[in-house]
Every structure is written in structure tokens, then in C-alpha cells.
Amino acid sequence: MSKIGFDNDKYLKMQSEHIRQRIEKFGGKLYLEFGGKLFDDFHASRVLPGFKPDSKLQMLLQLKEEAEIVIVINSADIEKNKIRGDLGITYDVDVLRLIGLFRKIGLYVGSVVLTQYEGQAAADNFQKRLETLGIKTYKHYIIAGYPSNLQVILSDKGYGKNEYIETSRQLVVVTAPGPGSGKMATCLSQLYHEHERGITAGYAKFETFPIWNIPLKHPVNIAYEAATADLNDVNMIDPFHLEAYGQTTVNYNRDVEVFPLLSAIFERILGESPYKSPTDMGVNMAGNCIIDDEAVCEAARQEIIRRYYEALCSERLGRGSKEEIYKIELLMNQAGVKVDQRKTVAAALEKQEQTGDTAAAMELSDGTIVTGKTTDLLGASSAMLINALKTLAGIDDAELLISPSVIEPIQELKTKHLGNANPRLHTDEVLIALSICAVTNPTVQLALNELPKLSGCEVHSTVILSHVDEKVFKRLGINLTCEPKFQENKYYQS
Secondary structure, X not given: OOOOXXXXXXXXXXXXXXXXXXXXXOOOOEEEEEOOOOOOOHHHHHHOOOOXXXXXXXXXXXXXXXXXXXXXXXXXXXXXXXXEOOOOEEHHHHHHHHHHHHHHOOOEEEEEEEEEEOOXXXXXXXXXXXXXXXXXXXXXXXXXXXXXXXXXXXXXXOHHHXXXXXXXXXXXXXXXXXXXXXXXXXXXXHHHHHHHOOOOOEEEEEOOXXXXXXXXXXXXXXXXXXHOOOOOOOEEEOHHHHHHHOOOOEEEHHHHHHHHHHHHHHHXXXXXXXXXXXXXXXXXXXXXXXXXXXXXXXXXXXXXXXXHHHHHHHHHOOOOOHHHHHHHHHHHHHHOOOHHHOHHHHHHHHHHHHHOOOEEEEEOOOOOEEEEEOOOOEOXXXXXXXXXXXXXXXXXXXXXXXXHHHHHHHHHHHHHHOOOOOOOEOHHHHHHHHHHHOOOOHHHHHHHOOHHHHOOOEXXXXXXXXXXXXXXXXXXXXXXXXXXXXXXXXXXXX
16 A cells, blocks of 8 residues: 655645735735646646645635636647647647636636737637637737847836736736746736736745755656656756755756846836745745655655656657657666566566567555456456456456457447457446446446546556557556557557
8 A cells, every 4th residue: 555645634724824925925916827737736646645636726725715817828839739748638728628627616717818929810719719708818929039138028018018917816826738838927927017007916936846845856856857858847956045045945947047037027027026046936835745755755766667658658659759768767867766666567578478468567556466468358458457356356366247248249349330450348448348247247346346446556568558548547547657669560559
């Protein structure tokens, strides 16, 4: 059983209180740049066992009467149909998804901002769609000489050209569907406009990683670098904080590099900079809520291995680069991590060697390893899934949960009528078949009752899985890695 290393209740209370204090510091209005994922932050929940995937959302709900949300999206990303990799949807569709999710739980969405706008037709069409839905939309423009030409930036040709976002609450949470959307620029533009109107307002940044008050080379911070290898983010000691306070804290290169400019902008707008360092700007309290350092260290080491396999497969699929792989290999060396520390890897490869075909292995929460092999009826992942449910339910391995007489008609449908060359059942098809069989077979229902226990389990496959199987594992909360190989005579991910 994985150990809890993070106090989630303490985090919710401490984080919301700290944000309220920052609002008060600036006289009652705060623009909070919100980095990372508000929904489904599985990276944080993996490296900080005990952190709930919706913790940041629950924290905001404690402030919902004081908060409104502004979502920003880069107009160029709309034009390019940029895809959010983890969800497989475009950024503009994700904005609509976020609006719906926020409103569903009672958070007020004030508006959407189209940043770096320069007449993109796709951005204009998206604005019309938003306005049809009754959502206020604003445009922010590309500024010549940004971010170094302060004279232009802080003038009518710079921030002054941007449309002023009308807000009504004291906490304005600025979020986005992905990086590079313009969250910080939007916050600073609003500070400029508020100052021009005689309104006192401040800025702060909420970013979970890197965690500022744990060591630079702590596995949790190294895991963050591994997760952002494609962005080439680098954790570093905050030199400004060290100089100002004599205290060693951790930040990342982009915030450190941009801080002198931010400080100068604050001085021009507010009269003086409220912060002496990038660390000062942050409000993250996650580091104060770690209750078992060894538990989070081990969880982070496992995450680094996952990211390594993810980079290997991404490069194999033509989406990643060798540079990402090399960087994570260096990070693994720093953290003292090797792939054989992921137990499912050796188990899956051993099963493949024994059977001569694709295999998969799962580590259950108690450390038990369950494997699956490829058969005429089932793919290795499907077989492994059934074996895991049998193990959890205490069902004899020899007992068939799905009769061949049930599987064969499904295979015929797939191959003869739906044009599928692979007759074996995917994981989603297996779960549907199990659900049908459970109507007349109580033993199958016992197996299905164990599905929630799969959340948090580890799986390794000896080949890159299909999108279908990937999605099923993700929805079940299973952490998946794959060897960077395709099935025989197959050169793409279906």
C-alpha cells in the first residue's frame, strides 16, 4: 500500500488563508496568475501522495464568493488549432470546457481574453461564438519591443492599447488552457489599467512546482523538470531571494530571467516593486504540507521513470525529440533513478520472453504483480485487466469471466462489419462485455466491484498501446508506461 506523504486538508486551509492575506496586502484586489492545471492535476497527486487531483479547485471553492475567473488564450494557438496533448482537444474547445466546468461547480467566470491578437480570422470566429454564449470577450495585442521596451509597454501603444477587462471581485484568477497563453502579460496589463483608473491592485503567482521551500535537487523538484522537459524549464536557486534575505529557495529559469523586468514594471506602475524576488511573488504552500518526505521522494522517483518512458514513446511516435530523452536521462542520474526500480517493467518483459508475444504487467496497491499475455481472444492489456480484477476479488485464476461464446460475436462484428483488422478485444470492449455478463453471473459482478481499487496502480506494456487502451487506463486512474515499440507489422498508434 502506497504511503501518504501529503496532508491535503492542511493544504486547503493554509493555501486559501495565504491567498486572502495577499489580497489584503494589496488593499483588496489581487490578480492571481494561476499556473498548472486547475482540474485533474494528476502529476501533483502522483508525486505528492495524498494530494487530491482537484485540490486546487477545492481551494478556490473556499474563496468562491471573492473570486472570479478570467481565461486567456493565445490567438495564434486558435489559428493553429493547437492541441492540448493530455486531452486531445484544441485550446479553444478547452476554453469552452473550462467555462462549463467552472460554472457547474459554482465558480464565476467573468470573461475570456484573446491575447496576441492581430486580426486572426479564427480568433474572430471564436469571439463570435463566445459572445453568442453570453461570454464577455476582450482583445490584447502584440506589443512592439515586448518585453524589454518599457517606454512602449507602459504607454497607450502598449498595455494602454489592450482592452480593459471589467472585473467585479477582489480575487481575479487568471488561467489558461496551456503554457504560452499570456497569463502574466494579462495580469500586468490589468495592473496598468487599474492604476490609470486610480484603483489599487496587486499581482501574485500561484504555481505548484517547483516547490520553493524544499531542496533544489529534491526528487519532487527533479520530477517537475522531467515533466517539463519539452519546455526546457530548469530549476535553479533564486539569486534575488538569496541576496535579499540570505535564504536559499527554488524557482525556475523563466521567472528568474524575467524578474528584473517585472520589478521595473511594478516600479513604473505602482511606484515601487512589492517584491524583492520571484519567490516573493508566489503564494504556493504545498511544501509546508509534506508530512512524509521519504514517501514523496519515492513517489517522485517513480514519476521520473514514467516521464522517461513517456519521452521515449513520444519520440518513437514522432511527437518528441532526442533532446527531451537526454535531458530526462540526466535527471534520472541526478535523482539516482533506474528503470528497473519500476517493478512492472521487468515483470512485463519477462512475461513477453516466456510467451513470445506482447505482454503487460500491473502492480496492485499491496505490491502484488499481475500479468497478462496476448491470446486469440484478448490483447495483453485486456487479459491483464481481467487477471487484476480476479486477484482483487479473490476469484480463481482458472475461472472464465467472459465465455468465448460472448467474445466471438464481438470479434466478428469488429472484423467483418467494422473493418477492424485486430480481432482481439480492447480494454473498453472487455469492460463492456464484463458488464453484460455480470447481469447473469454474480461472480463477474464481484470482479467489477473491484474496479475502483485499480486507481493508482502501475502498468507497463511491452508495446505502445492504442489510444483506446490509453484512455481507459487514464479514466481508471492507472499509471501507464510502455516500451517504445509498436506491435509486429504496425508502425503507428491507432
